[in-house]
Amino acid sequence: MNEKELAIAARIKEMLSENLRIPAEELDYEIPLFGDGIGLDSVDSLEIIACIDSEYGVAMTGVAKENFYNITSLTKYVVENM
Amino acid sequence: MGNINARCVVTGLGMVNAIGKNVDECWENALKGTPGIDRVKSVNSDACYAHLGAEVKDSDIEKNDKVDRVSVLCLQASKEALKDAGITEGSIDASRMGVIMGSCVGGVVSIENYIEKGEKTEDINKMSIASIANHVADMAGAKGVVTNIGNACAASTMSVAYACELIRAGVGDVFIAGGADAFASVPFAGFTALHALSENPCSPFNHSNGITLGEGAGAIIVESYEHAVKRGAHIYCDVLSAGISSDAHHITAPRPDGIGQMYAIRRAVEKSGIKYEELDYVNAHGTGTAKNDEAEFLSLHTIFDDVNDHLSVSSTKAMVGHCLGAAGAIEAVYAIKALTDNKVPPTIGYTAEDLETLKEKAGKIDFMPNEMKEKEMNYVMSNSFAFGGSNASIIFAKNEGNMGEKENDEDIYVTGIGIVSPVGNGLENYIAKVNGIVKNEEVNLVSELGKEDFDKYDIKLAFYRKLDKLSTMQVVSGIEAIKDAGFEFNDENAEDFGMIIGTGDGPITTVYEFQEHISKEGTQNGSAFNFPNTVYNAAGGYLSIKTGMRGYNVTITNGNQSGLGSVCYAANEIRQSRAKAMLASGSDENSDVMKKLYTQLGLVADAKGGIYENEKGIALSDGSVTLALESASNAASHNAKKYAKIAGYAMTHEGVGYGNIKGSDAGLENAVKEALKAADIDADKIDAIFGFGNGLEEVDSIEKNVYGKLFDKEMPVINVKDYVGEARAAAATLGAAHAALTLSGDLSKEQDAYFMKDGNVRTGKVNTEGFEYVLVTSYATGGSYSAVILKKVN
Numbered sequence: 040m041n042e043k044e045l046a047i048a049a050r051i052k053e054m055l056s057e058n059l060r061i062p063a064e065e066l067d068y069e070i071p072l073f074g075d076g077i078g079l080d081s082v083d084s085l086e087i088i089a090c091i092d093s094e095y096g097v098a099m100t101g102v103a104k105e106n107f108y109n110i111t112s113l114t115k116y117v118v119e120n121m
Numbered sequence: 122m123g124n125i126n127a128r129c130v131v132t133g134l135g136m137v138n139a140i141g142k143n144v145d146e147c148w149e150n151a152l153k154g155t156p157g158i159d160r161v162k163s164v165n166s167d168a169c170y171a172h173l174g175a176e177v178k179d180s181d182i183e184k185n186d187k188v189d190r191v192s193v194l195c196l197q198a199s200k201e202a203l204k205d206a207g208i209t210e211g212s213i214d215a216s217r218m219g220v221i222m223g224s225c226v227g228g229v230v231s232i233e234n235y236i237e238k239g240e241k242t243e244d245i246n247k248m249s250i251a252s253i254a255n256h257v258a259d260m261a262g263a264k265g266v267v268t269n270i271g272n273a274c275a276a277s278t279m280s281v282a283y284a285c286e287l288i289r290a291g292v293g294d295v296f297i298a299g300g301a302d303a304f305a306s307v308p309f310a311g312f313t314a315l316h317a318l319s320e321n322p323c324s325p326f327n328h329s330n331g332i333t334l335g336e337g338a339g340a341i342i343v344e345s346y347e348h349a350v351k352r353g354a355h356i357y358c359d360v361l362s363a364g365i366s367s368d369a370h371h372i373t374a375p376r377p378d379g380i381g382q383m384y385a386i387r388r389a390v391e392k393s394g395i396k397y398e399e400l401d402y403v404n405a406h407g408t409g410t411a412k413n414d415e416a417e418f419l420s421l422h423t424i425f426d427d428v429n430d431h432l433s434v435s436s437t438k439a440m441v442g443h444c445l446g447a448a449g450a451i452e453a454v455y456a457i458k459a460l461t462d463n464k465v466p467p468t469i470g471y472t473a474e475d476l477e478t479l480k481e482k483a484g485k486i487d488f489m490p491n492e493m494k495e496k497e498m499n500y501v502m503s504n505s506f507a508f509g510g511s512n513a514s515i516i517f518a519k520n521e522g523n524m525g526e527k528e529n530d531e532d533i534y535v536t537g538i539g540i541v542s543p544v545g546n547g548l549e550n551y552i553a554k555v556n557g558i559v560k561n562e563e564v565n566l567v568s569e570l571g572k573e574d575f576d577k578y579d580i581k582l583a584f585y586r587k588l589d590k591l592s593t594m595q596v597v598s599g600i601e602a603i604k605d606a607g608f609e610f611n612d613e614n615a616e617d618f619g620m621i622i623g624t625g626d627g628p629i630t631t632v633y634e635f636q637e638h639i640s641k642e643g644t645q646n647g648s649a650f651n652f653p654n655t656v657y658n659a660a661g662g663y664l665s666i667k668t669g670m671r672g673y674n675v676t677i678t679n680g681n682q683s684g685l686g687s688v689c690y691a692a693n694e695i696r697q698s699r700a701k702a703m704l705a706s707g708s709d710e711n712s713d714v715m716k717k718l719y720t721q722l723g724l725v726a727d728a729k730g731g732i733y734e735n736e737k738g739i740a741l742s743d744g745s746v747t748l749a750l751e752s753a754s755n756a757a758s759h760n761a762k763k764y765a766k767i768a769g770y771a772m773t774h775e776g777v778g779y780g781n782i783k784g785s786d787a788g789l790e791n792a793v794k795e796a797l798k799a800a801d802i803d804a805d806k807i808d809a810i811f812g813f814g815n816g817l818e819e820v821d822s823i824e825k826n827v828y829g830k831l832f833d834k835e836m837p838v839i840n841v842k843d844y845v846g847e848a849r850a851a852a853a854t855l856g857a858a859h860a861a862l863t864l865s866g867d868l869s870k871e872q873d874a875y876f877m878k879d880g881n882v883r884t885g886k887v888n889t890e891g892f893e894y895v896l897v898t899s900y901a902t903g904g905s906y907s908a909v910i911l912k913k914v915n
Contacts (some may be wrong), residue, residue, distance in 0.1 A: 059650055060586040078583025082373065085314060085649035093646065 133206025223276025271657025335442020394523025407436025509662025537606025680901020769800025
């Protein structure tokens, strides 16, 4: 990741930790957010979409699931659609 | 005294919603298919994707700034119902009249007002659901059981069911039952965040692309048949049985397999003793979300397709919106009107094309698109399903049905205890603190839960991170009680295990923070993550999800005594239903928000003083305490340890104005006398009292006055708040837990006590060894009292 991507990834991690009560120490940029990883669900994805929209103005409603896979994929989507 | 098959009848109806200010108007407009949905006025939806709501016209309700809008609505419907029933002040025995009201969001409009309009003290006592039934009780002069049910969108179906159970338990003759909710920003923002609002008027069983919120109130006078006949009342119909269950699946979504709903429907039919083919009409939950409609289609088709060829089903939500906690009561009134007028109201909003699609989905069931119809009916049902996985179905009938289940007359025991408290978590820890006489010295206490607690009960991060503090405490104390009791249940019998959760302030911290956020960021920016925790039954919902308990699941809220009211309610469920075992909890949360509100009300002490010493403030605290209750045979089936037997219980009300901490000597006196009567013992049998004094002179003096009057001896009073502070509903349940632990010998024989005689108090040691009967008491501001008598197990 470049500097910009690292900053976005760090901010997404912070939002996940604050808004979805995931302890920061449980989160790295690669761990799967849904399913067997952190175990997020559809309500959590609504919260992630809302956060990314308000922070970066990037709309992720209806976006393919793989973009939500982990912090790295979310970061990539944000960077590409900013 | 009780008879679980006793006839309960409806003798009065009241209603207000978007299409009318009284029952007649609401009914005629529903039959005509008049839509009540329009662009919302009371909530700023400008930046939201949906803008519709079914609001009550201001000109349709009385102006009353003294109470929250939810109580304005509820009072109006209740007055209409009382008038309809011909009940006026003094016309019936007030001690035999109670009030049970359901609500989802309660006084959330006052939380918004408090935050946005200068943090006025007068708004604080309007915030809680607890205020609603109190205002109705004060208006009607009711002195029997008064409480509220907080199970979100199933709340007021449950309130009608509980009223009938109390009549059948013999503790009252007449109940004002129902519920209310007012249109508010919190639910609008929450459902917006969940993308659950429809952009067009909701279209249940049709387009199913979301709900339209509504507001209103429904009130039903439920009365024992004998009482109604004796006073010559007009009888609308019988209330047969209700079925109540928990999905144990998801905090917001219904189970896709519908088994929770189906259990509730089947339980209602079977307990009523009617046949499935005899049911004529179902007022469906029918919200218009895809998930609800699919699950309800599945439930109705699965149960009725092969056995009933004339069933009509409609959702009046298409006209009046989803009135949340009021929905059950409003729809019960609609179902009763349908039954008694022999007219089925329609579900509106179908185009010619929609009608074609419906044909495929409807099968033999008539989903009543667009037009009402006349039809001779004998039995009707109303369904309500809610957040937290709560399901409730209730049956109204033109005749007495065929109720024939047997009451469970076995003894009921406390067999398990779970404790989360500011002095540490776990039963063993509490016993150690009490035996070591480690008393509280703080005026602001909070319970703490961490990884150690979660690991102990195998609660994973993916689960617990969803929960707010109230729910987290509830889940941990609930699981500890289940483990301590050694409950054994599986997929086969999970419906036989249920819970009653009592809470004074419920999730007000979470609701407040949600409102604070949208006040700042806009209605369009509510948190989807936090919204599910704004309902009062979230805590019980999470506990059922975590444990898989699919039985009776109700959250009651009427101040601190809710934590003892839950014990009374749970014991009654074991008596009256097929529940083998029930949890009874009390939970309340302390937080910066709570501290701020209680401090502004002038209730928090500046420095720690002694209880019963004419101090002027409480040590604000929190926690969750759960008792496991079981029938004798179930306890024997797994050799459960019996801490104590539940010998008797009672709940009373003596209105002093909601929020008024100056309670009523007569209220407590009546609760104790009724509990003694229920336990069939004289006052001199009571060896000690586990009291509720909290350092507020007005509260403490009631105990001093009443015990001196009721008991001849110098009565030892043990108070758990010495150890944990004023943990509100948690302290009320802890009083019962501490009493049970005293009788079982788990606590030191010598305990610190206050000795009360003739209004005087001295402190000293009491030897608890010979105790046989003990009394546990609790109070709520506004004048509600609970009393439970426990007996030593020999």
